[in-house]
Amino acid sequence: MEQYLGEIRLCAFAFAPKGWALCDGALLPIAQNQALFSLLGTQYGGNGTTNFALPDLRGRTPLHRDPDGIAQGQMAGAEAVTLTTAQVPAHSHPFNVSSSPATALNVGVSQDRMLAASNLYNPNDPSVSGPGELLYGTPDSLTPWLDEACGSTGGGQPHDNMQPSLVLNYIISLAGIYPSRG
Template sequence: MAGIDGKRAFRALPRPGDVKLSLVRTDHDGWLLLDGRRLTPASHPRLFEAIGAAYGGDGRSTFALPNARDAFLVVAGAARALGSIGGTESHALTADELPEHDHAYSRTGRSTKALQVGAGVLPLSIVSEVTSTDAATGKTGMGKAFSLIPPYFALNAFVYAGL
């Protein structure tokens, strides 16, 4: 490493528990795919020391990798603790989730009446319009879930286990 002193080069190396995104499909060079599998502390002691059994396993003979498949990765903070899991791919709105609103109900009706005048009949057309806000408009919608997933580019997530 010409031009980089030893101390800076050491800091550039990944540490067990570091995560990266990649187009690589399989484990490689100490990096393990975050696929939820179980490992033994004896096979990956440095990684076990870094993450313990926080993602599964009994903490003695097994521990698990986090499962990042089909999930968006979110940086931990005040709203989401490190290692927390949440979210949903789709959602069907309930009435409680809709903003408060009113529906005006307007109806125009036309009826034809016959008016008897002497021996003849005179057709008569009467148009009436009624507007009401307390009348029911009927149900609409199917209650189907809709996607919450924004456009995406899928990558594999890996954790460094150490060499």
């Protein structure tokens, strides 16, 4: 069976045979390829005066034409995508807090006293006023302080968006039967 002019096929070898060209977006002169230009026009590129482009299927998956979607010859998609917060599914990062004393507290001193790091003011005992003073006592109640925001995660880098693939070459016929409509 002879191929149609402009027909695209897959091949497992790394070159285009005679009468075919790789679908790599190459520009062809209209003067030497008038019949193929009459089928492709400039929908894949070119200036339409002296040249036109072949489809560029390098790193692309072809889609069937959809009159209500992506136009024929239009490229879409990306190999890598950086997601925004709006694109990440709704989720939460719960955390639990207890105001109960810890079962073990290792501060280098006994559990009922600690070393003050800066100047203190005590209206009942003015002698407690310098750094390095020991503080004694057990609180009547403990009110935990919480920062309501969980830490950020992720690096904002693109992630691979490619489907599992096997690389083959697309080739387009430069000669063959001119396709009739109908």
